Amino acid sequence: xxAGAAPTGASAAGVLTVVEAGxxxxxxxxxxRGPRYGVPVNGALDQRSAxxxxxxxxxxxxxxxxxxxxxxxxxxxDVDTLIAVAGADGHLTVDGVGRPSNEPxxxxxxxxxxxxxxxxxxxxxxxxxxxxxxxxxxxxxxxxSVLGFGGRLVAGSEIALRSATAPIFNDHFAAELYSLxxxxxAHGFIVDVTDGPDxxxxxxxxxxxxxxxxxxxxxxxxxxxxxxxxxxxxxxxGEVLSRGVPVGAVEVPPGDELLVLHRxxxxxxxxxxxxxxxxxxxxxxxxxxxxQRLRFRPVSAVEAAARARxxxxxxxxxxxxxxxxxxxLDALSTPPTGRTLP
Amino acid sequence: MAPASVVISPSGTAAVRxxxxxxxxxxxxxxxHHLARFVDEARVPGVVCAIPTYDAVLIEVDPAExxxxxxxxxxxxxxxxxxHDRPLTATPRTFDVPxxxxxxxxxxxxTVAEAQGLSVQEIVRLHSEPTYVVRxxxxxxxxxxxxGPPFPHPVPxxxxxxxxxxxxxxxxxxxxxxxxxxxAPGGWPLIGRTPLVVLDLAAEPFxxxxxxxxxxxxxxxxxxxxSLLSTRMVAR
Numbered sequence: 001x002x003a004g005a006a007p008t009g010a011s012a013a014g015v016l017t018v019v020e021a022g023x024x025x026x027x028x029x030x031x032x033r034g035p036r037y038g039v040p041v042n043g044a045l046d047q048r049s050a051x052x053x054x055x056x057x058x059x060x061x062x063x064x065x066x067x068x069x070x071x072x073x074x075x076x077x078d079v080d081t082l083i084a085v086a087g088a089d090g091h092l093t094v095d096g097v098g099r100p101s102n103e104p105x106x107x108x109x110x111x112x113x114x115x116x117x118x119x120x121x122x123x124x125x126x127x128x129x130x131x132x133x134x135x136x137x138x139x140x141x142x143x144x145s146v147l148g149f150g151g152r153l154v155a156g157s158e159i160a161l162r163s164a165t166a167p168i169f170n171d172h173f174a175a176e177l178y179s180l181x182x183x184x185x186a187h188g189f190i191v192d193v194t195d196g197p198d199x200x201x202x203x204x205x206x207x208x209x210x211x212x213x214x215x216x217x218x219x220x221x222x223x224x225x226x227x228x229x230x231x232x233x234x235x236x237x238g239e240v241l242s243r244g245v246p247v248g249a250v251e252v253p254p255g256d257e258l259l260v261l262h263r264x265x266x267x268x269x270x271x272x273x274x275x276x277x278x279x280x281x282x283x284x285x286x287x288x289x290x291x292q293r294l295r296f297r298p299v300s301a302v303e304a305a306a307r308a309r310x311x312x313x314x315x316x317x318x319x320x321x322x323x324x325x326x327x328x329l330d331a332l333s334t335p336p337t338g339r340t341l342p
Numbered sequence: 343m344a345p346a347s348v349v350i351s352p353s354g355t356a357a358v359r360x361x362x363x364x365x366x367x368x369x370x371x372x373x374x375h376h377l378a379r380f381v382d383e384a385r386v387p388g389v390v391c392a393i394p395t396y397d398a399v400l401i402e403v404d405p406a407e408x409x410x411x412x413x414x415x416x417x418x419x420x421x422x423x424x425x426h427d428r429p430l431t432a433t434p435r436t437f438d439v440p441x442x443x444x445x446x447x448x449x450x451x452x453t454v455a456e457a458q459g460l461s462v463q464e465i466v467r468l469h470s471e472p473t474y475v476v477r478x479x480x481x482x483x484x485x486x487x488x489x490g491p492p493f494p495h496p497v498p499x500x501x502x503x504x505x506x507x508x509x510x511x512x513x514x515x516x517x518x519x520x521x522x523x524x525x526a527p528g529g530w531p532l533i534g535r536t537p538l539v540v541l542d543l544a545a546e547p548f549x550x551x552x553x554x555x556x557x558x559x560x561x562x563x564x565x566x567x568x569s570l571l572s573t574r575m576v577a578r
Contacts, residue, residue, distance in 0.1 A: 038484035197351035244393030244400025266481025276354025
């Protein structure tokens with residue numbers, strides 16, 4: 001199976017053709033029906049940034065979008081589109097002209113879109129208004145390397161676009177149309193964790209998790225991040241039966257590295273769960289590059305839940321603001337100039 | 343308050359683990375699977391999915407919709423009403439799985455035999471004798487997780503996991519056994535290979551068995567292995 005669906009004839013409004021693929025894949029918020037069948041959830045590693053990109057173009061949060069990891073992307077669409085980039089900072093250009101991230105950006109048919117020089121993070125998300133027509137497995141387009149579903153785009157990959165969006169430009173002042181004030185995430189790699197269900201297995205060594213920074217090693221990927229640093233030790237013995245493990249589980253497998261599971265994690269495993277990374281900090285982990293250091297910080301379940309709610313409120317606020325802007329533009333538009341958003 | 347039959351613990355901000363506290367392992371296994379089915383079928387608001395295993399079920403939630411504490415209280419109530427004596431499946435299906443055992447020592451069978459103090463033939467006999475119950479679907483790709491064969495000792499995991507384990511391998515670890523439907527990294531010792539194709543991405547679920555179904559292993563030779571390659575795994 002291929003990641004980019006071939007254009008599906010009449011149902012596709014247009015086609016996005018990849019010129020330079022870098023390390024990009026089409027994904028969404030994940031295969032939530034997967035884990036009950038032993039299949040990982042997968043999906044965008046930085047869920048918040050993926051949501052932001054989709055919200056900025058008026059898509060549902062879970063619409064398929066592009067996830068770039070570290071490397072540059074360049075593409076051309078044969079219809080007018082509205083795009084938005086979120087996540088790691090990068091240099092977005094449309095036909096060579098710099099355009100802002102974290103805002104909707106109109107692109108005319110045939111213009112070259114490039115996103116280069118990702119920095120300050122590892123992953124960026126690019127959403128297109130109307131999203132893509134792509135194959136789904138259990139309701140999700142997220143690639144699964146184990147099942148052999150989906151995969152990375154290559155130069156020449158063609159992705160069917162579900163809709164075109166007539167360009168919206170400020171004719172009078174050439175100024176930016178939007179000031180959406182996307183909430184920024186604090187810099188620095190602090191990873192909040194709550195106590196895991198098996199923390200007692202580690203007795204007094206559990207606190208080592210918070211003593212020093214950990215160095216992320218190159219074997220890290222979407223399945224899990226491996227890191228070196230002070231290792232807590234399991235003080236109990238005996239066979240552990242395989243159990244369901246949550247995304248974000250902090251484990252100490254044999255060897256000399258700490259393992260933090262991310263969204264590609266195997267659904268069951270036989271290691272005790274020392275701690276679990278909060279949902280917001282999973283987004284932080286998605287942006288850490290091998291060779292960088294991070295620190296774990298203990299939070300209470302109550303505190304973690306409060307922060308998660310605050311993040312949801314921020315996204316809700318953004319969603320409402322974007323809706324108001326689009327509604328206003330709609331009201332201003334006159335059909336002959338083609339400013340209407342579908 | 344949790345009833346005495348389970349221990350409910352938060353597993354991060356978006357999941358709770360409900361582990362059986364029953365001394366009867368079979369009853370505990372049925373209990374966690376009945377609970378998983380209940381939350382699936384009842385479409386409990388905020389519950390994203392349930393992952394039942396041997397003695398525990400991990401229930402993943404959307405923390406925006408439900409608080410873990412309230413969910414825990416609710417699950418405790420649900421558990422009170424579940425009959426853990428009721429069989430999981432009224433009529434379990436049986437899957438016959440032909441295995442080319444690793445008698446030539448290309449995989450880990452000789453190492454496993456040596457650690458058990460048994461001959462390769464005894465390992466093959468002990469592994470292919472029982473009728474196994476599919477305890478749960480596990481990683482990778484919905485592996486049928488089984489109880490281990492009646493070996494004298496738990497089977498140690500490999501000191502360094504393999505980066506690539508091909509699909510169709512038959513493996514053992516600790517007091518567990520399984521078949522691997524999809525290629526993935528893995529740390530379980532491999533004792534044979536089945537020619538059957540387990541995974542079907544066009545089906546839902548992708549694997550033909552469900553918890554409560556039965557699996558029997560049968561030793562085959564290389565010729566039969568070759569002739570059965572690409573055959574789909576189906577119930578008897």
